[in-house]
Amino acid sequence: MIKGPAVAVTIKDVARLAGVSQSSVCRALADPARVRPETRDRVERAAHELDYHPNRVARSLITGRTLNIGVVLPDLANPFFPSVVKAIQTRARGFDYAVFLSDTDEDPALEVPAIRALAEQVDGFLLCSPRAADEELRSNAREKPIVVLNRRVTPFPSVTADSADGMRQAVAHLHALGHRSVAYVAGPRTSWSNRDRLRGLRAATAARGMDLVEAGNVAPTVDGGAAAADLVLATPATAVLAYNDLTALGLIQRFHARGVDVPGRISVVGFDDIHLAALVVPPLTTVAIAKEQIGRAGVDLLLASMAGRDSTGTARRVLPTQLIVRGSTGPAPV
Amino acid sequence: MIKGPAVAVTIKDVARLAGVSQSSVCRALADPARVRPETRDRVERAAHELDYHPNRVARSLITGRTLNIGVVLPDLANPFFPSVVKAIQTRARGFDYAVFLSDTDEDPALEVPAIRALAEQVDGFLLCSPRAADEELRSNAREKPIVVLNRRVTPFPSVTADSADGMRQAVAHLHALGHRSVAYVAGPRTSWSNRDRLRGLRAATAARGMDLVEAGNVAPTVDGGAAAADLVLATPATAVLAYNDLTALGLIQRFHARGVDVPGRISVVGFDDIHLAALVVPPLTTVAIAKEQIGRAGVDLLLASMAGRDSTGTARRVLPTQLIVRGSTGPAPV
């Protein structure tokens, strides 16, 4: 049987049982050194007997700290994000923080409202790949510390992947395989990492005198990739880089449906290295990002930002990327 | 430029600007019918001008309602859960609820602490596929309403999938293809849905006089499935059903690595119909669960449970399952 009472026990109950004032109970529990040992014992015994736990809501009202962090991301259905969120959650738990999750469904207009809705209940935000304009995001800067993941927005601390280097690796790989013309299937126009990847790709292809065909912007999903496949085939490109793995998988799926050989006719490279990239046939060559590290680093930066009372730190962590070569890339057709 | 003030605007500021009392501001915003139209206008104008939003923390202190719900799940890396969470979040947002997320990393011992940690800050819980013992879960029943997803735990309301029927469909499909001996690769022993699926499978095979080989319990992951593949091949089974899609993908992956033809030598059936089941080669035949519906129904049940002040309702929603036939199943080898 359960003995716990239906109604919560408050600090007053403890004070009464211990025969001291509320203030002393509070002090005894928050900072035992500030009360006499005897008082401390009495309070602790009473608190333990009643199974008292301070009400976080009431506490946060006066201290202003909630021990919660808010995570805002565009689409949980993209396997990239669950990995990051999982790492965030695990890390946060280690510091006794709980996590609010808000999925904005790839709608930039939902991001600021999501932040506003959570603002009072969290001590800070982790914005994963936010789609809203810099200016909009900055408009929340005064309220709570913000750390941005997968994007750089002045003046917030950020954690990003070194896309340029990843693209360099991918292009070097394709070049070595004899490819001279590559296509890029871009993600959302509002995505910073899309622009970042494209920038890196342009630099990398230019450096090797390769031809780059930009095949348009699509949704960062399997369907988006599938929709771009035929466009890509209509270009002279012998290899295609996709904004992310989902898009790449969509490309492969459509190529497969049309009987186009991968990598015989065309090579495919993804980005992110989601779990299932290794499972498709052919397994996907992709640029891996340290997703867990992004989550962890984000929490660490946010905690530092909160502790320093400085929401506009200039900390910028750039994590390395690594090309994972699998079966979806091969020699260019002759 | 940002005009928002650093410090939050409170109800007092609105009252001052509107030239009325706090009480009137509160009434005007909470229930416009309770104040004179003119007062309402003044308040609304002032609130709008100051961009005032009531502080949820302060409100919850007095009303006892937080407008948050807690979601506890075993592993966000399993694509099944993000789908459910996304649906939960979307549905909850519609009712102005925010979502706390806690990933317990498949560790049953973390579930109750996760619930306790969130208890004060939420109005109720959605437990997705909880792994902890019934008794442990029940020990939280007094505190806050709980709705269980993918499992039945008296006395909580629950939302489950009709696994038995799904298994019936899968077995009928395999039987029609000529299979007479099938294997089952089970998930975690502590998983209710694993037991539920196994029960359904036993009934279905028995009903058709088919042979069922139980190939042991594995982690509900790709690696778990891969680990069981060789065991399955050592049995006389010509088809294998997996606890979930990840396990099935692991099986296929290992079969592929060993040069075993799917479905030529052996057919594979998954469970859940995660997004990527359709993308592997061969695409996975699987029993689809309405993941979004589970999330939505869970929220609805929880809200009802909270409104009714009755955390131990007996509502049990069982959602239909549907076999999706793809390329991983074929005629039994002769």
Add this chain to the structure above:
DNA sequence: AGCCAGTCTGGAATCGTTTCCAGAACATTG
């Protein structure tokens, strides 16, 4: 005009905690 019912409003109490402030008790020092 006088009375009553009804509408609308402001002040104050409240939720559970932390923190400020002032005073009590005790010890220390010249």
Add this chain to the structure above:
DNA sequence: CAATGTTCTGGAAACGATTCCAGACTGGCT
């Protein structure tokens, strides 16, 4: 012994909202 400091404590004021209560005003009715 007086003066000063230190330690510890309880009362009360916050935090920002909601809600109770009583009073002010309106209007309708006799």
